[in-house]
Amino acid sequence: MASIRFICHFCRRPLKLTPSPETAGLDLSQEPAASNFPSAQGDPGDTPEGGSASSVETDLEELQGSASSWAIPGDGELSGDGPNSFTLLGKLASGRTLSSIQRAMTGLCDILSGEELHHPLCEDCTNGLLEQLDSQLSISESDSQTYQRCLETRDGLGEDARETLQRELKVLELEEARLVRELEEVEENRDRAAVALQAARAETETLEQQERQCHGDLGELQWRQLELQDELWSVEHRLRSAQTQLAWLKKTNAxxxxxxxxxxxxxxxxxxxxxxxxxxxxxxxxxxxxxxxxxxxxxxxxxxxxxxxxxxxxxxxxxxxxxxxxxxxxxxxxxxxxxxxxxxxxxxxxxxxxxxxxxxxxxxxxxxxxxxxxxxxxxxxxxxxxxxxxxxxxxxxxxxxxxxxxxxxxxxxxxxxxxxxxxxxxxxxxxxxx
Ligand SMILES: [Zn+2]
Known part of the structure; x- marks a missing residue:
């Protein structure tokens, strides 16, 4: 007898099939707890009682059309390329329809992951997922208890304490407003300082240029001073010589x-x-x-x-x-x-x-x-x-x-x-x- 087989979305391993009364005739692996989810059960029309021969055939065709990437070459007759599809192996037996099984498993995975998960999952992957969900549930319960305590604390505060806290809040708001104004003043001062700094830099540039000019003038004046000093020494030497000659001439009678x-x-x-x-x-x-x-x-x-x-x-x-x-x-x-x-x-x-x-x-x-x-x-x-x-x-x-x-x-x-x-x-x- 032929069977339909699936592969796990996470680990890519073929699903292990377990026969059950509800899926008699289908080689389908299914978590026992998954069948208890409402979405897997409460879908009217997907029950074997509501199905017919023609609808089963239609589901089979749809499933075969979408199954592609999950094909296991050499292990079955059908294969496809769809990203969200899986491979259907074997023939669909009478009883529960294939589409109902698919929808049940889709709902299961969505509920478990809380996000866009694909299906189906093997037993190991499902166990790991359940453990993660348990830990998240523990954290959420702890947060909930904390919030509850906060609410109880708030409710337990007296009128005086509330007023005190309100006054502190007002004081803090005033302090915040003052700090905001102070920040604005500081920013204005910073802008003014930036303008003053720019002006000072321009002035510095001007002064440096003037300094260079003054250095040049100073060099020329020092050179001129040296020339005049030499000239002065020459004149003084001639003056002393003339004075010496004059003194000699004064002593001399013509x-x-x-x-x-x-x-x-x-x-x-x-x-x-x-x-x-x-x-x-x-x-x-x-x-x-x-x-x-x-x-x-x-x-x-x-x-x-x-x-x-x-x-x-x-x-x-x-x-x-x-x-x-x-x-x-x-x-x-x-x-x-x-x-x-x-x-x-x-x-x-x-x-x-x-x-x-x-x-x-x-x-x-x-x-x-x-x-x-x-x-x-x-x-x-x-x-x-x-x-x-x-x-x-x-x-x-x-x-x-x-x-x-x-x-x-x-x-x-x-x-x-x-x-x-x-x-x-x-x-x-x-x-x-x-
Ligand atoms: Zn798996």
Whole structure:
């Protein structure tokens, strides 16, 4: 006799068939308790009494059409590909219809799992499922007891306790509202701080840029400072050099540096040129003329120093060809030099020139005596006679060559240069600081 067999949805094992009076003729495995579920029993029309031959055949066709994925190849005649189908093996016996069995098992599995479960299940899988349901039931009962206790506790609270809790609740609500406001303030402060931070960052960027610019300017200014420092040191060095030179120049007297007056025996010397001669010491006229030129230059310098403008004569120093020019309506040049030999002693113009030179020297003497300190010339000058007087010996010496002797002429010239030597000392003292 052929039978219908199923496989378990979970473990994929073929269901173990157990014959029963209700499923006589069907090789169907069914949990004993499952048949007691209302959905498996209370489906009118699914009972064997309500069935007919034609409906059984229709159920068989539907079942065969849906059975696919649960096929066991090589173990039966029918197979299919439907995901929620199972394989029907063997022939359906009379009695309970196949559709009623299917619906009963579907209901069983749905109730057991409480979710979208597929069917059928084997005995082992059903036992495991029942254990899980027992544990869930225990948890639910525990929760229910807890809730019951809570309800009893609430009901047991007195009016005072409730009011106290209400007050605490209000206080907590107020505290919550205050905290919400505080949170809003904090968020506003945070927004303001974010804006301020952004502004500060922009300002920082600007300041950093300015700092870089200032660093650049500072570098240029430091470089300029170094240049100016070098320039300052150079100027200070030149200043010290100039001050040193100035101090040396202040100590230096131009007249004393330019004119040196001495003597060699009876003959006076000015700047290495002898002025005069003796029979034993002949001196060339060229040297004597040069000495006269130096004397003329010295007298002109002294007169210029004291601001003296000569009267009657203009003294023109020209080396060994110096001369004087009379300031009359008819100017006459008086040469302060002689070109001849002994015969030149009778040169009247030379004599006039030397007398005029004494006149100029006396003018300077009179002007310098007005100064403070006044000039003192040790030897008197007699302009009209052309004489030099030695106050100590009361001797007079003519500066002319006419009717004169070389010694006396040379002596007069020596006295004249001695007066110049004193004049040099005086002018150095008088105008030292000027
Ligand atoms: Zn199973």
């Amino acid at each position: 007249f004393k540096a330019a004119f040196e007056i001495g003597c060699d025996g009876p003959i006076a010397i000015i700047n290495s040129f002898r002025l005069g001669c003796t029979p034993t010491v002949p001196v060339s006229w060229g040297e004597i003329n040069s000495a006269w030129g130096q004397a003329a230059l010295l007298l002109v310098g002294l007169a210029h120093t004291v601001g003296l403008q000569f009267q009657r004569y203009q003294l023109i120093p020209r080396g060994d060809h110096s001369y004087l020019q009379s300031l009359t309506e008819d100017p006459v040049d008086l040469p302060l030099f002689c070109t001849g030999g002994k015969s030149s002693l009778v040169d009247s113009k030379f004599d006039q020139a030397m007398a005029a030179f004494l006149d100029c020297m006396q003018q300077f003497n009179e002007e310098a005596k007005k100064g403070e300190p006044s000039l003192f010339m040790p030897y008197r000058i007699h302009v009209a006679q052309g004489l030099m007087e030695d106050p100590g010996s009361r001797e007079f010496h003519s500066i002319r060559t006419h009717l004169n002797r070389e010694e006396r002429w040379t002596k007069a010239l020596k006295l004249m240069l001695t007066n110049f030597k004193w004049s040099l000392d005086w002018v150095s003292l008088r105008y030292h600081h000027n």
